[in-house]
Amino acid sequence: MRPVNPQAIVASLVQWFDADYHAAGAEQKIRDVDRVNWLRCTPFLILHLSCLAVFLVGWSWTAVCAAVGLYLVRMFAITGIYHRYFSHRTYKMSRAAQFIFAVLGASSVQRGPLWWAANHREHHRNSDLPTDPHSPVQYGFFRSHAGWFMCTRYYATQYNRIQDFARFPELVWLNRFDKAVPAALALLIYLCGLVLQYTFPSLGVTGMQLFVWGFVLSTTILFHATASINSVAHLVGNKRYETGDESRNNFLLALITLGEGWHNNHHKHMGCTRQGFYWWEIDITFYVLKFLSWLGIIWDLKPVPRKAYDPNEQLPTPKYAPAA
Numbered sequence: 001m002r003p004v005n006p007q008a009i010v011a012s013l014v015q016w017f018d019a020d021y022h023a024a025g026a027e028q029k030i031r032d033v034d035r036v037n038w039l040r041c042t043p044f045l046i047l048h049l050s051c052l053a054v055f056l057v058g059w060s061w062t063a064v065c066a067a068v069g070l071y072l073v074r075m076f077a078i079t080g081i082y083h084r085y086f087s088h089r090t091y092k093m094s095r096a097a098q099f100i101f102a103v104l105g106a107s108s109v110q111r112g113p114l115w116w117a118a119n120h121r122e123h124h125r126n127s128d129l130p131t132d133p134h135s136p137v138q139y140g141f142f143r144s145h146a147g148w149f150m151c152t153r154y155y156a157t158q159y160n161r162i163q164d165f166a167r168f169p170e171l172v173w174l175n176r177f178d179k180a181v182p183a184a185l186a187l188l189i190y191l192c193g194l195v196l197q198y199t200f201p202s203l204g205v206t207g208m209q210l211f212v213w214g215f216v217l218s219t220t221i222l223f224h225a226t227a228s229i230n231s232v233a234h235l236v237g238n239k240r241y242e243t244g245d246e247s248r249n250n251f252l253l254a255l256i257t258l259g260e261g262w263h264n265n266h267h268k269h270m271g272c273t274r275q276g277f278y279w280w281e282i283d284i285t286f287y288v289l290k291f292l293s294w295l296g297i298i299w300d301l302k303p304v305p306r307k308a309y310d311p312n313e314q315l316p317t318p319k320y321a322p323a324a
Helices: 006-014 042-057 061-087 095-106 113-125 141-150 169-176 180-199 207-230 251-256 263-268 284-294
Strands: none
Touching: 042 207, 061 095, 061 113, 061 180, 061 207, 061 284, 095 113, 095 169, 095 180, 113 169, 141 207, 180 207, 207 251
16 A cells, blocks of 8 residues: 655645646656546546536526537637647737636636646647657557546646746736636636526526536536547547648547647648638637637737648548557
């Protein structure tokens, strides 16, 4: 039986509130950095188990619409902001808009913008190599889908990989206290449910019902849809380009993630704002970003390079066959 380390227990508990608490250097202090830290991940597990509460609170169209709406808005926050802005800088915006959008991204409950982008940049540097944080080719489905961020190795924010944004103190604060925005959103959803419960009882919604559907269920589905790009999109789909990894285009994933499913496109030309290169490759995130550019909120959207359409750069797209 492994001995209990009181300091590790305290650190895991404090990290629920302060993500940078004893995070740096943990790889040297903990024996098995690739083992899932179940204590630190307790809130994540509770979130999943709480989905069963839908059978206790019932449902209403208001709650369902809130769940869908919050899923779509926060999925855009991940795809359009955390990914295409903080990770790849495919467009520009003002510092004020940058912070507001970062808050929106933080509401997705996928940790802070600097942590998210730093790990994603590492993924592109070493895609499907042993040093890739979440490669299903190297480590299997569970590790690539969720297990990688549940272990100690990838918990600390690698600020050296995200120095371009780490110079903004407001982003560092948001990244360090990454539970603040989700907690505020959860409370706001519950209070809105209470207001509707007593103001418009005909809607059949309650505070707890709106909380379970609008926050718990919506957040859980949002996580798994996002994580499917790390796992499923490196296993199932078609390859238009030779990228040196197993990234694949997947139409279904593109629909549920608002355009991220065109993953092979993205791995070939990661610097462009658009990921659906052809008109039939639906990329809702890009459409929203284009609209925001018309409003002047963002600008300098990086286009798809002309060479992306060169037949000599493309491969045939046969049906996917599992790698040997």
